[in-house]
Amino acid sequence: MDDRVILRVGAKILIPFILLFALYVQFHGDYGPGGGFQAGVIFAAGFILYALVYGLGTAKRALPPQAVYVCAALGVLIYAGVGFVTLGLGGEFLAYNVLAHDPEHGQEYGILFVELGVLITVFGSMVAFFYAFAGRRKIQT
Amino acid sequence: MSHHLPVLLVVIPLVAAPLAALVNRPRVSWAIALGSAWWALYAAHALLRQVMADGPIHYALGDWAAPYGIEYVIDPTNAWVLLIVALMGAVVTPYALLSIERELSKDRIPLFYAAFILCLTGLLGIAITGDVFNVFVFLEISSLSAYALIALGPDRRALTAAYQYLIMGSVGATFIVIGIGLLYVMTGTLNMADLAEILPQLEANRTIPVAFTFLTVGITLKLALFPLHLWLPNAYTYAPSAVTAFIASTATKVAVYLLLRFFFTVFGAEFSFDVMQLDKVLMPLALVAILSMSLVAIYQDNVKRLLAYSSVAQIGYMVLGISFASVLGLTAGILHLFNHALMKGALFMAMGCVMYRVGSVRIESMNGLGRAMPWTMAAFVAGGLSLIGVPLTVGFISKWYLIQAALEQGLWPVAAVVLVGSLLAVVYIWKVVEVAYFRDVDPDAGITEAPLSLLIPTWALVVANFWFGIDASATVGVAQRAAELLLRVGS
Amino acid sequence: MVELVDVAVLLLLCVTALAIIRQRNLFAAVMMAGIYSLLSAGLFVVMDAVDVAFTEAAVGAGISTVLMLGTLALVGHQEHKPKHRPILPLLVVVLTGGVLVYGTLDMPPFGDPDNPIHHHVAPHYLEESEHEIGIPNVVTSVLASYRGYDTMGETTVVFAAVVGVLLLLARGPGPRRVRVNGLWTTVVREEDPPELEGDDESGGADAPEPRESDDG
Amino acid sequence: MIGLGLFNYWVVIFLMMVGFYTLIARGNLVKKIIGLNIFQTSVFILYITMGKIAGGTAPIFVQGEQDVVYSNPVPHVLILTAIVVGVATSALGLSLVVRINEAFGTVEEDEIQDMAL
Numbered sequence: 001m002d003d004r005v006i007l008r009v010g011a012k013i014l015i016p017f018i019l020l021f022a023l024y025v026q027f028h029g030d031y032g033p034g035g036g037f038q039a040g041v042i043f044a045a046g047f048i049l050y051a052l053v054y055g056l057g058t059a060k061r062a063l064p065p066q067a068v069y070v071c072a073a074l075g076v077l078i079y080a081g082v083g084f085v086t087l088g089l090g091g092e093f094l095a096y097n098v099l100a101h102d103p104e105h106g107q108e109y110g111i112l113f114v115e116l117g118v119l120i121t122v123f124g125s126m127v128a129f130f131y132a133f134a135g136r137r138k139i140q141t
Numbered sequence: 142m143s144h145h146l147p148v149l150l151v152v153i154p155l156v157a158a159p160l161a162a163l164v165n166r167p168r169v170s171w172a173i174a175l176g177s178a179w180w181a182l183y184a185a186h187a188l189l190r191q192v193m194a195d196g197p198i199h200y201a202l203g204d205w206a207a208p209y210g211i212e213y214v215i216d217p218t219n220a221w222v223l224l225i226v227a228l229m230g231a232v233v234t235p236y237a238l239l240s241i242e243r244e245l246s247k248d249r250i251p252l253f254y255a256a257f258i259l260c261l262t263g264l265l266g267i268a269i270t271g272d273v274f275n276v277f278v279f280l281e282i283s284s285l286s287a288y289a290l291i292a293l294g295p296d297r298r299a300l301t302a303a304y305q306y307l308i309m310g311s312v313g314a315t316f317i318v319i320g321i322g323l324l325y326v327m328t329g330t331l332n333m334a335d336l337a338e339i340l341p342q343l344e345a346n347r348t349i350p351v352a353f354t355f356l357t358v359g360i361t362l363k364l365a366l367f368p369l370h371l372w373l374p375n376a377y378t379y380a381p382s383a384v385t386a387f388i389a390s391t392a393t394k395v396a397v398y399l400l401l402r403f404f405f406t407v408f409g410a411e412f413s414f415d416v417m418q419l420d421k422v423l424m425p426l427a428l429v430a431i432l433s434m435s436l437v438a439i440y441q442d443n444v445k446r447l448l449a450y451s452s453v454a455q456i457g458y459m460v461l462g463i464s465f466a467s468v469l470g471l472t473a474g475i476l477h478l479f480n481h482a483l484m485k486g487a488l489f490m491a492m493g494c495v496m497y498r499v500g501s502v503r504i505e506s507m508n509g510l511g512r513a514m515p516w517t518m519a520a521f522v523a524g525g526l527s528l529i530g531v532p533l534t535v536g537f538i539s540k541w542y543l544i545q546a547a548l549e550q551g552l553w554p555v556a557a558v559v560l561v562g563s564l565l566a567v568v569y570i571w572k573v574v575e576v577a578y579f580r581d582v583d584p585d586a587g588i589t590e591a592p593l594s595l596l597i598p599t600w601a602l603v604v605a606n607f608w609f610g611i612d613a614s615a616t617v618g619v620a621q622r623a624a625e626l627l628l629r630v631g632s
Numbered sequence: 633m634v635e636l637v638d639v640a641v642l643l644l645l646c647v648t649a650l651a652i653i654r655q656r657n658l659f660a661a662v663m664m665a666g667i668y669s670l671l672s673a674g675l676f677v678v679m680d681a682v683d684v685a686f687t688e689a690a691v692g693a694g695i696s697t698v699l700m701l702g703t704l705a706l707v708g709h710q711e712h713k714p715k716h717r718p719i720l721p722l723l724v725v726v727l728t729g730g731v732l733v734y735g736t737l738d739m740p741p742f743g744d745p746d747n748p749i750h751h752h753v754a755p756h757y758l759e760e761s762e763h764e765i766g767i768p769n770v771v772t773s774v775l776a777s778y779r780g781y782d783t784m785g786e787t788t789v790v791f792a793a794v795v796g797v798l799l800l801l802a803r804g805p806g807p808r809r810v811r812v813n814g815l816w817t818t819v820v821r822e823e824d825p826p827e828l829e830g831d832d833e834s835g836g837a838d839a840p841e842p843r844e845s846d847d848g
Numbered sequence: 849m850i851g852l853g854l855f856n857y858w859v860v861i862f863l864m865m866v867g868f869y870t871l872i873a874r875g876n877l878v879k880k881i882i883g884l885n886i887f888q889t890s891v892f893i894l895y896i897t898m899g900k901i902a903g904g905t906a907p908i909f910v911q912g913e914q915d916v917v918y919s920n921p922v923p924h925v926l927i928l929t930a931i932v933v934g935v936a937t938s939a940l941g942l943s944l945v946v947r948i949n950e951a952f953g954t955v956e957e958d959e960i961q962d963m964a965l
Contacts, residue, residue, distance in 0.1 A: 025686075030767035032908060033682040035775065037932060041690040048698060065802070072794040073159035079784045080156045083148075093148040094780045095204035104766040111767065111776040118787055122932075125790045126695050129939045132801040133702030136946060155788055162795060202781040208753050211781045252799045259792045266785065274926055278785035281933045282792050285940055289796030292944060297951035301960055304877065304944045311884055311937055312871065318891055318930060319864075323735060325923075326898045329752030339752075351735025642859045645893075649866040649886055658878055665882050672889050679900040680907070680919035684892070684927050691935045692889060703878060703942040707949040711876040712956050721873035729865040736857040743902035745917065750901060754920045758907065768909035770921040771928070779925055786929045793936035800943040 004053070011053040018046035026119055030108075036115035040122025047123075048130050056134050065135075068127045075121025082113045143187070147200040147213045150184035150223070151269060153177055154262040162255035170251040171238050174258050178230040181265060185227035189220040193619065199271075207271065208332035214271035217623040221475065222268045222398040225482050229390045230261045232486065236598040237383035240493050244295055244381045253293065257387070259286040264395045271333045273321050273407070276399065277314065280363070283395075284310045287388055294379040302375035309362055309372045316359030323352035324407075336407050349408075353417055356403050364396035366460055367430035370453045377449035382493030385445060389452055389489055390482035397459050397478055401471075404463070405627035414466045423464035428558050430457030435565035439572070444495075444502045447569055448488055451528065454562060455481050458543060461555070465546045471624035472617065473542035479616055480527075480535035483609070487524035487602035491517050494591035494599060504573060509582025511574075514590050518577045520599045525570035527606045530563045534610040538617070634678060641675045658709040659701070666697040683771045856897050863890035875957040877945045881938055888934045892927045899923035 022042040029035035051059035083093045091098035096110025157177035161170040192198060192215055200213040215223075237257070245253060263283025267276050288310070292303035325331060327348050328339045343349065358369075365373040373393075377385050404413040413419045431454050438450035459481070462474025492502050494517040499506055511518045527534035540559055547556040582588070590596070609616050648668045655661040669692025676685035740747040757774050765773040775783055867890055870883025899920035907921040945955055952960050 029772050030769055032769065033686050033771075033906070035683070035772050037928065038683070038686050038690055041687070041695060045690065045694050069794070069798065070163065072791055073163050076159045076784075076787050076791045077156060079787050080152055083152060083784070084156075087145060092200070092204040093145065093152065093202055094777075094784070096777060096780075097204065103764070107765045107773075107777055108767070110780075111765070111772065114776050114780060114783065115772075118783065121787045121790055125794045125936075128794050129695070129699055129797055130702070132797050132943065133699055133706070133946070136706055136801055138706055155784075158788075158795075159791060203777060205778050209756055210778055249799055252795050255795045256792070256799060259788065259795065262788070263792075272782075274779075274929075275782055275785065278782050278789065278929060278933070281789045281937070282785060285789060285792040285796055285936060288940055288944070289792075289799050292796075292800060292947070300944055300948045300951055304941065304948060307937070307941050307944065308871065308880060308884070311888075311941075312868075315884075315888055315891055319732070319894070322891070322895050322898065322923075323739075326739060326747065326749045329748045329750065329754065331753070331922075335752075346738035348735045348738050351731055354731060638856070642856065645863055646859065646866075649863050649890075652882060652886065653866060653870055658876070658882075661879065661882055665885055668886060669889060672893055675893060676896055679896050680904055681896045681899065681924045681927070682906045682908075684896060684924050684931070687928055687931050688889070688892070691931055692885070696885060696935055696938055699939055699942055700878070700882070703945055706946050707878065707955045711874070711879055714873070714875060715958060718869075718873035721869060724872060725865045725869045728868065729861055732861045732864070733858060736854050736861070739854065739857065741854060742856045742897060743900050745901045745904075747898075749898055749923075750920050754922050757921055758918050762909060770907040770909070770918070771924045774921050774925045775928060782925075782929055786932050789933050789936050793940050796940045797943045800940075800947050 007053055011049055015046050015050055018042060018049070022046065026115065029115060030111070036118030037122050040119045041126060043119070043123045044126035044130070047127055051130065051134070056131075060131070063127065065128070065131050068124050068131060071120050071124025072128055073121075073124075075117040075119070075124065078117035078120065079114050082110060082117070086110070143191070145200075146184055146188060146191075147198060147215060147269060148202065150181055150188065150227075151262060151265050153180050153184075154258050154265065158255045158258040158262060161258060162252055165251050167242070167247055167250035168238075170254040171234070174237075174254040175234045177258055178227070178234040178261060181227035181261065182224075182231040185220070185223040185265075188215055189217075189224050189619070192217055192220045193622065208330045208335040211270065211272045211275050212332060212334075213269050214334065215269060216626055217619055218401060218475065218627060219268045219398060221619050221623055222395060222478065223265060225394055225479050226261065226264045226268060226391045229387055229482055229486055232598045232601055233383055233387040233390075233490075236386065236490055236493065236595055239592055239594050240383045240497055241381060243497050245293060249293070253290070256286040256289050257384075259283070260290060260387070264391055267395050268398055272331055273324065273333060273336070274331045277318055277321065280314060280317070283392065284314065284363075287392060290384045290388070291376050291380040293384070294381050296379050298375065299379035302372070302379045306372040306376045309369070313359045313362030316355045316362065320352045320354075320356035320359060323348055323355065327352070333402070333407050337409065340408060340412070349412075350417060353403075353408055353413070357400070357419075360396055360399045360403070364393055364400065364456060364460075365453055366456055367426055367434060367453060370430075370434075370456075373453055374446055374449040377452065377489075378443055378446040382489070382496045386486055386489040386493060389449070390486040393452070393456055394478045394482055397456070397463075397474070400460075400463065401475075401627060405471075410466055410628055420464045420466060423460050424555070427457040427461035427464060428555065430454055431461070431558055431562040432565075435562050435569070438569045439565065441569075442504050444504060444507070444573055445489070445492055447572075448485065448492070451566065451569065452481075452485060454565075455485070455528075458539065458559070458562070461559075462543055462546065465550060466628070467546055467549060468621065468624045468628055468630060469542060469549055470546035471627060472620045473539060473546050475620040475623050476542060476613075476616060477539040479620075480539045480606075480609070483535055483602055483606050484524050484527040487520055487599060487606060488528065490595070490599040490602065491521040491524060494520075494595045497591050497595060498588050499586075504576050507573065507576045508580040509577070510588070511578035513582050513586075513588040516596050516600070517591050520596075520603045521577075522570075522574060523603045523606060525566075525574070527610065529566045529570060532610075533607060535606050535613070535616075536610070538610060538613045542617075637678050638675070641671055641678065645671050645675070656711045656713070658704055658711055661711075662697060662700040662704065665700070666693045669693040669696065683769075857894070860890055860894045860897060863893065866890075877948060877955040877957065878942070881941045881945065884941070885934065885938060888930070892930060895923040895927050895930075 025034035026039035089098040097103040097106045099106035154177040161173040198215040266279030434454035441447035527536040530536040530540040544556045673685040673689040761773045867887030904917040904919040907918040
């Protein structure tokens with residue numbers, strides 16, 4: 001590990017910015033290009049970079065596979081949950097208008113939450129894919 | 142509540158899947174799967190009743206009116222398909238409990254049920270939607286989970302079967318996407334009803350026929366119509382028993398439904414059959430499928446593979462019904478969707494019982510099983526009779542309508558092929574019966590009857606085979622209504 | 633100017649695609665597939681699809697490439713020479729392509745604002761989105777609200793893939809194979825219980841070195 | 849830009865067919881997935897090409913600007929969905945490849961077929 005100082009220092013500097021950028025993409029998706037999906041992938045990419053540089057074991061200690069797997073399922077539940085909330089408030093499924101007093105705010109909240117669901121599932125899924133492939137050992141012969 | 146029934150039908154299983162994955166207790170996951178499957182059956186049945194009584198149901202998701210938003214549209218045809226899918230889900234899930242515990246390691250069971258419910262969700266979602274791109278999304282949900290489910294089979298060839306299915310399925314899905322894109326570029330809409338309205342107004346052009354071709358080929362790949370059936374025999378043979386029973390009785394049915402929907406609702410019968418001359422392609426393919434695949438089935442040593450080839454032949458019957466483009470023909474095809482699900486479900490589930498006790502479904506391992514597992518083999522024989530088309534079974538009803546439809550158009554050679562297909566079915570079913578009832582059982586093997594939780598679902602389907610074979614008025618009524626609406630006659 | 637970039641990128645895409653077919657070293661092929669994705673992302677920017685370009689760059693050139701490399705590290709990277717000439721696939725491809733080209737002949741020309749595609753549903757989104765939804769990015773408003781149900785389906789597709797991948801890969805370190813009399817034989821089925829326990833490597837048994845081949 | 853006529857579509861069709869060919873003609877299971885990716889990415893280009901309007905701009909409103917022509921957002925939305933579906937399919941396909949390699953010791957189709965008989 002010691003012979004990759006540049007890589008480690010470089011990653012250390014880059015990763016916070018990648019994660020920050022992901023958050024920007026998530027919350028700026030209403031005004032510019034971006035949204036939950038892109039943010040999720042970038043978030044995952046930042047984390048995968050961490051795993052590549054510092055080793056899979058360290059990465060799994062920081063973010064256990066079980067947590068990643070819960071994320072992947074949780075996002076779907078959040079998305080569908082927004083739908084159930086709108087049903088409960090008397091609207092059609094995913095009709096965000098009923099979420100607030102005026103439709104425009106309702107749409108804003110609805111989009112915020114479903115994009116959050118997308119972010120969580122996509123982040124969880126991409127890292128889960130990475131763990132699954134990287135954690136598989138080569139066949140010993 | 143009942144107003145939201147269409148969306149709840151799909152969304153409750155969709156939410157159940159992540160829950161089943163999260164609880165991580167095999168039996169609890171199974172219970173969640175069972176609950177969502179039975180809910181789907183209840184909802185699908187309620188929808189069918191509502192549609193038959195009050196006409197089509199529309200549900201605007203997100204409250205955005207079509208064509209700006211995505212819309213669920215339910216008419217007799219897809220209510221019928223929804224019921225088939227939900228029914229098979231509801232019957233196979235209780236069956237899966239022990240069958241899967243035998244065939245899969247324990248730590249995978251929660252994920253197995255998650256994938257199983259996702260597959261159910263996807264199939265329901267395809268059948269219920271009125272938006273062509275939404276079809277693609279749900280098609281992928283069902284396909285991805287089906288690939289994973291098939292790969293779980295105990296034999297290593299399950300992996301290659303799943304891979305082959307994944308490649309052919311993805312080609313099919315991509316073709317469908319191309320077709321949708323071409324339709325969209327010419328019309329500017331993705332809503333099926335809207336497309337149906339705009340397409341006839343377009344002047345003759347070369348893009349729409351190409352879109353039609355790509356959609357047909359793409360769906361046909363998913364449908365496993367001869368000669369694009371290559372993925373099916375391996376997939377059905379090597380998948381876990383419960384998965385084979387479920388997928389064999391639902392996935393291809395939903396693909397047939399998509400064909401019906403695109404041919405008759407979106408493009409219209411006139412375009413599909415008069416302009417594109419679809420019957421001249423479909424009918425020969427269906428006839429070749431019936432004859433050649435029944436012949437191939439006779440030469441199989443593995444009973445699941447035998448039944449898989451028989452399924453390809455049976456898909457031929459359904460497509461044959463469509464290719465007549467008449468009310469009788471469509472009625473026969475739509476009826477056979479349901480009837481074939483009942484018979485193949487029963488047959489594959491009987492084989493699952495054999496797998497449970499014997500650990501193999503090769504013909505030579507079934508010596509004397511008629512005595513060792515009387516109920517299982519009786520179910521197999523009953524399903525076989527239905528497959529052949531003996532009177533008092535549902536198979537007879539399907540073939541009766543099919544032959545009538547052929548004779549109505551004076552196509553007596555076609556009717557003859559249907560009969561020959563039945564005779565071939567006698568031969569391959571007899572192969573199994575002979576071994577099971579006329580060979581001596583190996584007394585040391587100590588094989589006993591399958592447990593009740595496997596037998597009861599199997600026999601439920603067997604009873605349905607006779608029930609709807611003796612009194613077909615309900616099923617024929619729905620199928621005929623669906624056919625009339627698709628052809629836009631009498632309404 | 634736009635046309636020039638468009639044509640140039642398309643030609644580069646063709647070159648890359650053909651190079652991928654010819655390349656037998658799969659590592660190189662995967663890298664070129666990444667380039668292909670990146671180039672198409674560039675093309676999407678030229679065609680005003682910034683959201684798509686963003687995603688394609690992150691997924692096609694990022695995640696897909698990582699997954700492919702992960703696979704190659706496990707399965708080896710040399711492709712065999714095909715044994716026979718692929719006449720049938722070539723026929724299928726030429727036929728499919730021919731049909732598609734035939735289908736384009738009556739399609740409205742590229743970029744024409746009079747295309748039917750721009751006149752039915754799309755203008756509604758562009759005109760109404762601002763006061764119906766209230767956010768400036770129309771792609772986001774269509775994605776998350778007008779066609780929000782599709783997006784829920786999409787999220788479910790990703791989840792389905794996770795379920796599938798975990799079913800196939802997550803449990804067990806995989807079987808061991810040994811060579812017996814010149815034949816490969818699997819000696820430990822991964823269904824065997826002892827192997828199943830060995831998965832949670834949150835300890836530190838193999839901590840620092842995930843794989844040998846992909847940190848370049 | 850209208851001057852390009854159908855040229856764009858034809859190049860895209862060529863790209864699609866290159867991917868399709870790799871998918872059906874090659875025996876290496878990883879190469880097939882690469883082919884599938886190219887095939888799908890090219891279909892994405894086809895969709896985005898359809899949505900382009902000459903002189904248009906990305907469909908994001910800018911405060912205070914009038915008379916702007918926006919490109920069609922719908923294909924963008926559809927393709928965003930399709931990209932996700934595509935990566936999900938590749939991930940599943942690749943995990944199957946890994947398992948096939950473990951079970952058969954090869955990822956070449958013809959060798960697997962010899963063994964599976």
